[in-house]
Amino acid sequence: MTQIIDxxxxxxxxxxxxxxxxxxxxxxxxxxFGDDPTVIxxxxxxxxxxxxEAALYCPSGTMTNQIAIKVHTKPGDELICDExxxxxxYEGGGIGFNSGASVxxxxxxxxxxxxxxxxxxxxxxxxxxxxSKLVVAENTSNRGGGRCYDFDELKKISKACKENNLNFHxxxxxxxxxxxxxxxxxxxxxxxxxxxxxxxPIGVYx
Numbered sequence: 001m002t003q004i005i006d007x008x009x010x011x012x013x014x015x016x017x018x019x020x021x022x023x024x025x026x027x028x029x030x031x032x033f034g035d036d037p038t039v040i041x042x043x044x045x046x047x048x049x050x051x052x053e054a055a056l057y058c059p060s061g062t063m064t065n066q067i068a069i070k071v072h073t074k075p076g077d078e079l080i081c082d083e084x085x086x087x088x089x090y091e092g093g094g095i096g097f098n099s100g101a102s103v104x105x106x107x108x109x110x111x112x113x114x115x116x117x118x119x120x121x122x123x124x125x126x127x128x129x130x131x132s133k134l135v136v137a138e139n140t141s142n143r144g145g146g147r148c149y150d151f152d153e154l155k156k157i158s159k160a161c162k163e164n165n166l167n168f169h170x171x172x173x174x175x176x177x178x179x180x181x182x183x184x185x186x187x188x189x190x191x192x193x194x195x196x197x198x199x200x201p202i203g204v205y206x
Contacts, residue, residue: 009142031057050190061173062086066094069134072167075100078130080121082108084143086171087136102130111141112149115156122164135161138171139178148178151188 006012029036039057046055058064065087083105104121106113123129140146161168
């Protein structure tokens, strides 16, 4: 009998016995007071893996994305992303509600945008236009069938952002899948991002 693996999303899989045992035996504390040892360990591990100064545990990847957008924009700013991006399609209109930002959508290649497309969609310095302030890339692309970004293209996008005073956020809900395919390291990914989130599938904002 053929076993069917459900790949509809990254959250339909069930935890193994080992995972469940780890949950039940995990050391816990009050995270409000900053003394939950498991949360602290997870955040410290993320810091080391991505060579960042700090990390913040969040209950979901959506929360990490919305925090990043809020941090890197102010009301009236605009973010640039692919038209199929999770931050645009599946986060309850959070870009507008939480951050008061508008969105410039790009018709990319199965969810992936290029540095050239970013440059072509930066608004001019004109009072009639929102200020282009943030670029969001999703790796891997959910609606793109799990397509991975080429690492060199991400570096080009990062360079374009730095040269045009834009922040760059990576929605990395499936980042480790992408790294398994490309062979890149977490340290290299961490170098060129302003901020990064990845999901286990819970969220960590780095």
